[in-house]
Amino acid sequence: MSHPVPNYFRPLGDTGIRCHPLGFGCYRIAEGVAEHESSLREYLGQGGNLIDTSANYTDGRSESLVGKALSSDGALGTVVVTKAGYIQGQNMTLAQQQSFPEVVEYGEGIWHCIHPRFLETQLRASCRRLKRDRVDVFLLHNPEYFLSHQAHHRTPTPQDHQEFYRRVGQAFSFLEEQAKEGRIGWYGISSNHYGLGSADPTMTSVQRCLRQAVRISSAHRFRVVQLPLNLYESGGALERNNDGLTALEFCRREGLGVLINRPLNAFWANRMFRLADFRGHGQGTDGPRDLELLVGPLRRLERSLADRMKIPLLGGPDFGLAGLILQIAPQVRAASDWDWVVERYLAPPLQQWIQDCQKVCQGQDFWEEWQQRFFQTIRAVLEGLERYSLSRQQEVSDRIRGLLEECGYPGNRASLSQIAMSLLLNLKGVSCVLNGMRRVSYVQDALGAVGLPPVDALSILQEFSRRRPALPG
Numbered sequence: 001m002s003h004p005v006p007n008y009f010r011p012l013g014d015t016g017i018r019c020h021p022l023g024f025g026c027y028r029i030a031e032g033v034a035e036h037e038s039s040l041r042e043y044l045g046q047g048g049n050l051i052d053t054s055a056n057y058t059d060g061r062s063e064s065l066v067g068k069a070l071s072s073d074g075a076l077g078t079v080v081v082t083k084a085g086y087i088q089g090q091n092m093t094l095a096q097q098q099s100f101p102e103v104v105e106y107g108e109g110i111w112h113c114i115h116p117r118f119l120e121t122q123l124r125a126s127c128r129r130l131k132r133d134r135v136d137v138f139l140l141h142n143p144e145y146f147l148s149h150q151a152h153h154r155t156p157t158p159q160d161h162q163e164f165y166r167r168v169g170q171a172f173s174f175l176e177e178q179a180k181e182g183r184i185g186w187y188g189i190s191s192n193h194y195g196l197g198s199a200d201p202t203m204t205s206v207q208r209c210l211r212q213a214v215r216i217s218s219a220h221r222f223r224v225v226q227l228p229l230n231l232y233e234s235g236g237a238l239e240r241n242n243d244g245l246t247a248l249e250f251c252r253r254e255g256l257g258v259l260i261n262r263p264l265n266a267f268w269a270n271r272m273f274r275l276a277d278f279r280g281h282g283q284g285t286d287g288p289r290d291l292e293l294l295v296g297p298l299r300r301l302e303r304s305l306a307d308r309m310k311i312p313l314l315g316g317p318d319f320g321l322a323g324l325i326l327q328i329a330p331q332v333r334a335a336s337d338w339d340w341v342v343e344r345y346l347a348p349p350l351q352q353w354i355q356d357c358q359k360v361c362q363g364q365d366f367w368e369e370w371q372q373r374f375f376q377t378i379r380a381v382l383e384g385l386e387r388y389s390l391s392r393q394q395e396v397s398d399r400i401r402g403l404l405e406e407c408g409y410p411g412n413r414a415s416l417s418q419i420a421m422s423l424l425l426n427l428k429g430v431s432c433v434l435n436g437m438r439r440v441s442y443v444q445d446a447l448g449a450v451g452l453p454p455v456d457a458l459s460i461l462q463e464f465s466r467r468r469p470a471l472p473g
């Protein structure tokens with residue numbers, strides 16, 4: 001007996017599919033990572049039914065994880081969206097062996113292709129990894145690489161656009177055949193450029209893509225588009241770049257399902273913001289004094305060595321690792337950046353300094369003991385630094401929340417991530433918001449966004465987009 005579809009499920013355009021308002025985004029998800037598998041199972045267990053992946057996510061291991069989870073769970077009625085177009089990793093090896101036509105050699109290790117001969121290989125590989133003989137929705141993955149590549153050399157011309165849409169049309173003809181043979185249900189395009197202004201020479205138009213499909217058949221199966229949309233990148237809801245309509249309005253008029261990606265990763269002023277809470281809303285921000293306190297034990301330990309052994313500190317008198325950290329920490333924007341900051345900026349001078357000290361102090365008990373305490377202290381300081389960075393990120397999140405409230409969002413106790421996703425869910429024309437919920441706690445947080453009270457999301461987004469430059473740079 002099949003279960004009735006919950007009433008908060010939404011139509012995916014005219015496909016007849018009804019999907020959960022939140023989709024499980026599989027970017028950076030891989031088979032073999034237990035936490036990713038648990039998160040996907042949690043999502044499915046909580047009633048989620050739309051999974052978005054791609055042939056190139058973690059070089060195919062994302063699709064393999066989906067295949068594994070769905071085959072063991074049965075998960076009947078789960079809608080699987082996958083994409084093709086990127087030539088990286090194992091696809092690069094394939095492309096070098098088979099030399100596909102119309103490859104865009106975008107950069108070192110990153111090529112792109114939407115030619116049917118390449119798409120054929122991708123569809124076959126995706127079905128194998130997904131353990132399905134049919135993909136529900138198959139999307140061309142960022143075909144705008146063609147235009148962006150042109151833009152590296154010169155401004156794309158109308159002829160470039162004509163060629164771009166010809167290639168899209170050629171891919172669509174192939175996808176129509178696959179749909180007839182039952183290997184895909186519906187097809188479409190995921191483009192990061194659907195929300196750009198019409199004046200942007202790399203903007204992609206849903207309307208022109210649709211025209212290509214209509215040219216092939218009036219009963220075409222082009223029914224799904226995907227685009228980024230968040231508080232900072234709101235072009236899909238605000239730019240009138242399709243026949244005087246926004247991408248969302250146009251898709252709604254034409255019966256196209258819309259999947260939103262990157263709801264929390266907002267790119268603005270050459271900087272990525274995470275629209276989420278980091279250590280609890282309104283807990284105050286750590287400043288220079290907190291940083292001084294944090295590195296205090298390290299500073300004292302370094303001085304004790306300098307005094308006892310008459311050794312210069314790393315970087316000169318009164319500097320040391322503590323001084324280096326005080327210099328670097330305010331520039332670290334995210335707690336997750338600390339791994340590479342340590343690797344690149346702290347570990348090399350530290351290693352050199354320890355080697356220099358070793359030459360002077362080797363064999364002395366004080367030195368052996370001191371080293372042990374020093375490395376223990378470094379570990380504690382690094383944990384503290386992560387907390388320090390989280391608090392700085394939270395400061396940005398608190399300011400975004402404050403600005404949202406000034407723009408008309410009613411104050412509530414929801415997390416910023418829930419608010420950011422709920423706003424998108426309240427925009428007319430959005431079928432499903434995809435979220436990279438690769439931790440169980442993210443799944444639980446995300447699903448909480450569905451129950452937030454409705455708001456006039458478009459007005460809030462319009463107002464927010466007028467004011468957002470005032471936010472920290």
Ligand SMILES: NC(=O)c1ccc[n+]([C@@H]2O[C@H](COP(=O)([O-])OP(=O)(O)OC[C@H]3O[C@@H](n4cnc5c(N)ncnc54)[C@H](OP(=O)(O)O)[C@@H]3O)[C@@H](O)[C@H]2O)c1
Nearest residue numbers: 025026027190261262263264265276417434435436442445
């Ligand atoms: N061109 C395309 O077709 C395209 C582009 C982008 C995305 N997508 C699709 O859209 C999905 C969503 O986009 P995304 O994963 O890039 O961005 P997102 O959903 O905005 O999430 C961004 C990051 O935020 C963290 N996060 C996720 N949920 C959270 C929560 N509830 N609270 C706090 N932090 C949270 C995760 O990072 P950590 O795990 O590192 O903390 C995640 O990777 C992707 O997974 C993919 O399926 C498609």
